[in-house]
Amino acid sequence: MKFIYPAIIRKTESGNYRAFFPDLMYCEAFGDTVEDAVDNANDAARDWLEAEVAEEEPDFPPVSDIQDLEIKEGDVVRNIAVTVRFYVGWDE
Numbered sequence: 001m002k003f004i005y006p007a008i009i010r011k012t013e014s015g016n017y018r019a020f021f022p023d024l025m026y027c028e029a030f031g032d033t034v035e036d037a038v039d040n041a042n043d044a045a046r047d048w049l050e051a052e053v054a055e056e057e058p059d060f061p062p063v064s065d066i067q068d069l070e071i072k073e074g075d076v077v078r079n080i081a082v083t084v085r086f087y088v089g090w091d092e
Contacts, residue, residue: 002083003049006066007041009034009076021080022069023061024048038078046082053084 009019012030019041020028029044031037052058066077 002081003045003060004079004081005045005063006069007038007045007078007080008069008071009037009041009078010072011074019044019078021045021048023064025061034076038080041078042080042082045080046084049082049084 005021005023007019007021009017012018017031017034017037018028019031019037021041021044024045027044027048029037029040031040049060052060066079069077071077
């Protein structure tokens with residue numbers, strides 16, 4: 001199953017970048033560059049979604065429209081796509 005959620009990448013006061021997902025509670029990642037933050041955000045989103053799949057009753061949040069996000073000047077928004085593979089017996 002493929003999931004696509006927007007991530008906001010914002011420069012921090014220390015000069016690195018923080019990527020966070022408005023739709024995935026507490027899902028965030030950091031990187032020295034925007035590209036590093038995007039790569040790490042992809043891993044964080046995959047971990048978040050795989051943990052949700054493992055729940056007895058998974059609850060996947062709806063995807064926000066990019067126009068509805070609170071974007072600050074200098075923010076970068078990227079759609080992060082994650083594929084979670086379901087295996088035989090995953091729901092048992």
